[in-house]
Amino acid sequence: QSALTQPPSASGSPGQSVTISCTGTSSDVGGYNYVSWYQQNPGKAPKLIIYEVSKRPSGVPDRFSGSKAGNTASLTVSGLQTEDEADYYCSSNVDNHCVVFGGGTKLTVL
């Protein structure tokens, strides 16, 4: 399975909003409402911040939101804070497999 496609980098100033895209195919993102997003800080394990396209686990701020249109899922971070600077990964359920991940996007808060 090929990795999902994410932009390598994204940036925004504190207080602004930024959206990260995650593009797949009809066999993964487009075929299932099972897209997850993870936040990863340097040297740490990924942390689940969005599951099933738009649901947030307990404790995740509502500044993080997810959506999907066709074969592309999106993560929007509103009201950017310096602590949001991290790597972000998407994943999707995929035919005949468990999950496929995106290549990751490094979010910089300017």
Add this chain to the structure above:
Amino acid sequence: QVQLQQSGPGLLKPSQTLSLTCAISGDSVSSNTVAWNWIRQSPSRGLEWLGRTYYRSKWYFDYAVSVKSRVTINPDTSKNQFSLQLNSVTPDDTAVYYCAAGWCRGGFHSWGQGTLVTVSS
């Protein structure tokens, strides 16, 4: 809140067997509401799901096609943990290995701390 603690060696030679263990606290390896997974991360491969085990009246095992011929995941109910074995490693298996709790469709909600495994002669 599930907590996962990994252990195992970080340096291997080519052709050796990688063995890692993930100790579970806050839940049971025999729980019927969660699956126990192994995922690795490397610069060349990114994040890659390797396999899982879960219990639903019996034990189930699923493995990624890329490693299926070399990988085994085993639950240990007496110690409330699960393990990963990867045979015949090569330098391409060099990665940070994570254990994680959760489902393919619902996301992985709890992760171990990660173990850097380096394969080098």
